[in-house]
Amino acid sequence: MPPLPWTNFAPPFSALNVRLAPLGLRVLDDTLWIGTASRIPSLALIYDGTEWSGRGLADALRQLPGARPALKTFAGMRSRCLGIALSVVFEQTPPHEAAA
Numbered sequence: 001m002p003p004l005p006w007t008n009f010a011p012p013f014s015a016l017n018v019r020l021a022p023l024g025l026r027v028l029d030d031t032l033w034i035g036t037a038s039r040i041p042s043l044a045l046i047y048d049g050t051e052w053s054g055r056g057l058a059d060a061l062r063q064l065p066g067a068r069p070a071l072k073t074f075a076g077m078r079s080r081c082l083g084i085a086l087s088v089v090f091e092q093t094p095p096h097e098a099a100a
Helices: 014-023 041-047 056-061 086-091
Strands: 025-028 031-035 070-074 077-085
Touching: 014 025, 014 041, 014 070, 025 070, 025 086, 031 070, 031 086, 041 056, 077 086
Parallel strands: none
Antiparallel strands: 025 031, 031 077, 070 077
16 A cells, blocks of 8 residues: 555554544554544544534444444544545545535
């Protein structure tokens, strides 16, 4: 697998994951894992009081093609998460660009 388009990180993504884990993110093989549990402190802070707190984030991510649930460890905390193929992540067009 080549480096990610916006970085010089390449598999096994160890250096990238050290930086992403506290935010509830991990890249493993060809999948971006996104923590969905509020027990990840940074996620709780980011989403507290928004429509994304609780199940909002997980419900939204489940709409992506091929999203799959799992349990993963983020910065030493085991959490529910959803895996999204990197090919899907990089193929998504932001709504404001699609409308143009």
